[in-house]
Every structure is written in C-alpha cells, then in structure tokens.
Amino acid sequence: MRRASLRLRLFGLIVTPLIVMAVILGYWRFMVAQNTAEDLFDRSLLSAALAISRDVVISEGDAILPSTRDLIRDASGGEVFYHATGPGGIYVTGYAYPPIAKDQGSAREGEIVVFEATYRDEPVRVLQVIEQVTVENLSGNTTVTVWQRMADRQAFANLLAARAAALIAGLLATLALVVWFGVKLGLRPLEDLQQAISIRSPDDLSRIKRAVPVETKGIVQTLNRLFGQVETSINAHQAFISDAAHQLRNPAAAVQSMAEAVQSATSKKDRDERLGELVRAAQNSARVAEQLLSLDRLQQPVNPTTFKPVDLREIVETTCADVGARILTQGIDFKVALPNQPIRIDGDRVFLAEAIKNLIDNAAKHGGKNLSAISVSLSRQADHVSVTVSDDGKGLTPDQSKVAFGRFSQVEPSDGSGLGLAIAASVAERHNGSLVINPVEAGASLSLFLPSQRQMPAQTGQ
Amino acid sequence: MVAQPCVKLAGAKNADPVVEDNEALAKAIAYRLRDHGHAVDILCDGDQASAFLAQDGADLVVLDINLPGQSGLEILRSMRQEGDGTPVILLTARSEIKDRVAGLDLGADDYLVKPFEMDELDARIRALSRRKNLDFGATETIGNITFERTTRQIKAGGTTLDIPRREVALLECLLERRGRIVSKAQLTEHVYGIGADVDDTAIEPHVSRLRKRLSNHGVTIKTARGLGYMLEARN
Numbered sequence: 001m002r003r004a005s006l007r008l009r010l011f012g013l014i015v016t017p018l019i020v021m022a023v024i025l026g027y028w029r030f031m032v033a034q035n036t037a038e039d040l041f042d043r044s045l046l047s048a049a050l051a052i053s054r055d056v057v058i059s060e061g062d063a064i065l066p067s068t069r070d071l072i073r074d075a076s077g078g079e080v081f082y083h084a085t086g087p088g089g090i091y092v093t094g095y096a097y098p099p100i101a102k103d104q105g106s107a108r109e110g111e112i113v114v115f116e117a118t119y120r121d122e123p124v125r126v127l128q129v130i131e132q133v134t135v136e137n138l139s140g141n142t143t144v145t146v147w148q149r150m151a152d153r154q155a156f157a158n159l160l161a162a163r164a165a166a167l168i169a170g171l172l173a174t175l176a177l178v179v180w181f182g183v184k185l186g187l188r189p190l191e192d193l194q195q196a197i198s199i200r201s202p203d204d205l206s207r208i209k210r211a212v213p214v215e216t217k218g219i220v221q222t223l224n225r226l227f228g229q230v231e232t233s234i235n236a237h238q239a240f241i242s243d244a245a246h247q248l249r250n251p252a253a254a255v256q257s258m259a260e261a262v263q264s265a266t267s268k269k270d271r272d273e274r275l276g277e278l279v280r281a282a283q284n285s286a287r288v289a290e291q292l293l294s295l296d297r298l299q300q301p302v303n304p305t306t307f308k309p310v311d312l313r314e315i316v317e318t319t320c321a322d323v324g325a326r327i328l329t330q331g332i333d334f335k336v337a338l339p340n341q342p343i344r345i346d347g348d349r350v351f352l353a354e355a356i357k358n359l360i361d362n363a364a365k366h367g368g369k370n371l372s373a374i375s376v377s378l379s380r381q382a383d384h385v386s387v388t389v390s391d392d393g394k395g396l397t398p399d400q401s402k403v404a405f406g407r408f409s410q411v412e413p414s415d416g417s418g419l420g421l422a423i424a425a426s427v428a429e430r431h432n433g434s435l436v437i438n439p440v441e442a443g444a445s446l447s448l449f450l451p452s453q454r455q456m457p458a459q460t461g462q
Numbered sequence: 463m464v465a466q467p468c469v470k471l472a473g474a475k476n477a478d479p480v481v482e483d484n485e486a487l488a489k490a491i492a493y494r495l496r497d498h499g500h501a502v503d504i505l506c507d508g509d510q511a512s513a514f515l516a517q518d519g520a521d522l523v524v525l526d527i528n529l530p531g532q533s534g535l536e537i538l539r540s541m542r543q544e545g546d547g548t549p550v551i552l553l554t555a556r557s558e559i560k561d562r563v564a565g566l567d568l569g570a571d572d573y574l575v576k577p578f579e580m581d582e583l584d585a586r587i588r589a590l591s592r593r594k595n596l597d598f599g600a601t602e603t604i605g606n607i608t609f610e611r612t613t614r615q616i617k618a619g620g621t622t623l624d625i626p627r628r629e630v631a632l633l634e635c636l637l638e639r640r641g642r643i644v645s646k647a648q649l650t651e652h653v654y655g656i657g658a659d660v661d662d663t664a665i666e667p668h669v670s671r672l673r674k675r676l677s678n679h680g681v682t683i684k685t686a687r688g689l690g691y692m693l694e695a696r697n
Binding site: 283286287290317320321324325327328329333334335336337338 | 577579641642643645684686687688689690692694
C-alpha cells in the first residue's frame, strides 16, 4: 500500500477539521446576518413610518417635509416607499397604491403591523402604523404605510455573510500556508537523514553520526546496527572470495604445469608417472572446489527442513566405503568399527557425509610418512553419538584446535586447502554438536560429537 | 550452464550415448568408454538427445541432469513412459539430492555424483551391464589375469586357472567393483544368493584362499576391516 507523505498527512490532519469547523461557523454567521438584517431593516422601517406620521401632523396633513424625505432615504440603506392617509382615509402623501396585507382590516388604532406582500411584482416588507391625530379640528385615524423591497435587505444580509466568509477564508488560507511550509520546515531533519543514508553505499557503510531529532533516534540506531552487520558480512564474504580464489589458483596451477610436463616427457615411463601426478592434481583441484561449495552452503542460515531422520551408521559406512578405496590404494590400513544397530539422528545427510569424509581425508593427508593405519569408529553414549577417526601419523594435540579448525589455515603447510576440518567443525556446530581433538599418546584422534536426541538445530543467521 | 557445441560421433549400432553439457567431461567419458571398446555418441542438448534416443536407441545411457533444452530427468521420464528400458546412469551435482532421488524414482538404474573417478564409472557400467545381461566387456583383465565372463574362465598368461566355483563368484563380484570396497554383505549375497541364511564371516576363508591364489598374478585383495574387501592390480 502506498502511503501519503508525512507532510500531506500532517497537513490533512490539521487543516481538515479546521475546514469543517469553518463551514459550520460560516453557516451560523450567515443565519445571524440574515436575522440582523431583518431586525435592522424592520427598525428603520418603523422609524421611517413614525417620522412620516409625525410629519403629517406637523405639516397639518400636507405632504411631508423634504428633510424627512431625505432622512428616510438615507437611514435605511435602500429605497423606502410610503403612503399616508389622514383622518377619514383621505390620501395625504406618498405613493398612490400601497401593498395590502391579506388580512387587511385587522389593523386597529395605535397598532403597528408588519407583513410581507407584493408590490410591482416584487416581494416587499410592509409596516403600517395607525394613529389617532387631530388636524385642523378634525380628529381621526391616520394610517402610514412604509415598505421596502425584500431584495434590498437580502443584499445586505448577503454582504454581511460574504464579509464573514472572506474573513474565515483568509484565516484558513493563512493557516494552510503556515502548516504546509511549517511542516516542511519541521520535517527537514528527516530530509537530512535521508541524505545521510543516500550517500551510504556498499563502499561506505560508516555510522550516521549527525545529530537527529529524538523521534528518529531509534531508526538511526537500527540503521547503524544494520550497517555494521552488513559491513561485517561483506568483509567476511570478500575475505572468503579472496581466500577461495587463492585456494583454487594453486591446484589449477598444479594441473596446468603438470599437463605441460606430460607434453614434454621424453620417455613413456616419465609420461606415465607425470600423468598419474596430473590426475592427482586434478582430483585435488576438484576436491578444493567441492569443499568451497560445501563451505558456502554451510554459511547459509540453517533451514530446519533439511534436517531429516537419518541413519548415521549407514552414512558412516557408505562414506568409508567411498573414501576407503583411496586409502587402501595408498597402502594404508583402513578399518571401521560400526555398531550392529542403526543409529538414528536428525541431520543433513550430505553435510554429515562431507564432515566424515573430511576427517578421513585429513588423517590421510596430514599423517605424514609414518602413517600406516586409519580407523573409524561410531559409538553411542547416553545422550550423544560420536564418530572418531584415529590414525598413527604425525599427531595433533587439543591445543592445536584453533589453527587446525580455522578456515584456510593448517598446522603444517601441505597441498590441502585448509578447509577440511573447518567444514567438519561447521557441520558439527550446525547439528548442535562439536568437533574435538582427543588427547592421545600417539597419532591423531578426532571425534565428531552429535546429539542423539531429537532436537532443533541451532538457529543462526536470525 | 551455456550450451556447449555438440560433438556428434558416428553412431554405431551398439552405441552408448553420453548426454552431458560439460563438453570436456563428456569427451573424457567418451574417450574412456571407447578405450574399452564401446561406440559412443555425445549429445550436449536435451532436445537433441531425446530425439536421438527415440530414433536410434542405445544400449546404455550416461545422462546428466542439467542440460540445455530438456532436462535429464525429462528425457528419462519420456524414455520410461514410452517403454524404453535402456539402462541409464545419471550424473548429478552434489547439491542435487532431490533430483537424484527423483531420478531413481523415475527409473534410473544408477547415479554418480560429480566429480567422480573414471574407475567408478567403469565399475558402475560393468555392474549395470551384468545386471541387464548386456554383452559389454566379455572379458575383464586385471593384473596378469583375464576373466571370461560368459564361460567364467580365469586365465593367467594363457593357462586356465582351476578355481572353485564360490571363489570364481567372489572374483566376479570383486572384479565388477574393482578399485572400490565391496562389503561382506554384498559378497555373501553374490556368492550364496540373495536371502541365503549364511553368516557374513563365512565368506572370509574363501577370500583368503582366493587372495593367495591371485597373489602370484599381480592381483591383490585388500581388507578394510569392518567394511569389506577391495580388488586391485598390484603396482
């Protein structure tokens, strides 16, 4: 799911409720303006009516004074129409035909009536005042009617509402701008951080050191930790590849020179001898490549599904039969002691076979000139099983473990890759077991211990 | 893997196609098999191999799993579906355990994990030939002795050696897997028949007698205690 930017999020969160509130307030202001306008206009109509009524009395029933007429026009913000009748209903002044209320006749003396009507096809607001007056000894009711177009007061109300709306809109716009740019400004440390991350690459995985806001400290810490892990991992891989290239170069060079030596051989005997060497060099080369592949597979995280119930006795027997032929051909005694019953453990068949093969190969390779016998035994103890490979060669002591089990390292230089025991140790670790050099009087003895109960393999790479 | 240029050799009637996409390996196998007198065709492409096998057939197929075009397993499947029971030896990489199992399930007769030794391939082909009654390698030579498979005669320097029947069977079994350790169980089974109620130790005196007989003819039987025996020519 695509997430909106932080800026949009904050902007929306702040501005949306404000807009909703502004609409509500605007509506309220509009209603108030409507009422105010009505109120205001009704009052000015009333004062106009009263003014006319007094004027009629002062002028003794004649037309209203020019000053009054001006006053009426100015006061109410819109054209005011008027009509006045004197006692006896005699027309005194004003427009000829005033609008008539639907319930005409209910107006009585001293009363003020306000109603809406139609005048010249326009809705108008009408105010009528009936008063008892005496003009030239003639007593009676004068009726003053004033009216005004509804459109005028509506226009006034609209004007009030529009002003309010403009005010609210102005405020909102200011706020929106402030929030929009303010958020951008507020988020600047994040952009700094992004820039800091973007300049990192596999070549530069240094920690991010610049000051960051409290909120992003966690992110930066996590990132720094990740950078550290990635850097370590990359370095390890580079070291591995470099070592591997060296390891492959040596046997490849041996194959090449031996092949050339075969070409230059002068007698059949020489050629046959060198061919034998060539085959051995090529076998060695293939073996190193195979070991490197094993090591690479061992570096991958443990996948428990590759662990299956296997018969360790069968694996040891098959592996020994495989490797044993070569040992016997070299004139070295080879014996294997296996229990009568299968030994079932959970494990990876290929890795276990590889580990056992490496232990035997190691004995044959590093045993030295006096090596005459290699023996393999498999036994079960209370909570573990062990595969022990012993020889009567040069010997290894427990304190040499570190060098012997290290990758690409050997106790004494040989044509080996220095990977065999490292692989065996990794396989042991992967199976929750261990590889140890047994303290013996003569020769070397190594044991691969594996747990015999069902249990989960060690979790690495999590 | 990139497809290698296909090296196709004249197909004899009695041909073993080698189907491999690693040309050098295919060539080496072909050289070895030709040295032993087999006619060999090399096919480096799965589709071509499949077409070739459907048309010309073969006596034995050495088949790599990883091939451009059809995979070795697909070729094997279609062979078996069409009722082609030609013996097949699969070549697999170490990491292809699943494929190996699948291959055996599909009807492969044997498999070899790369890299392997040529002696091993020879041994597998010999064993397979015998199982399938193919007339490959009617005579076997080791040291100074020759073994005539059909007549089961053993000769040393032109004279026929008089060897008891059980020891001949023993020699036959060891010879098939020469250069490899053969377990006592395998030997017992071969000499006394499958399911015979004989203890594995019963084979031991026969082995030591045979060893004595062959010792003058440049052939030794080595013992891997707890595992079995290995036949090899003495250097």
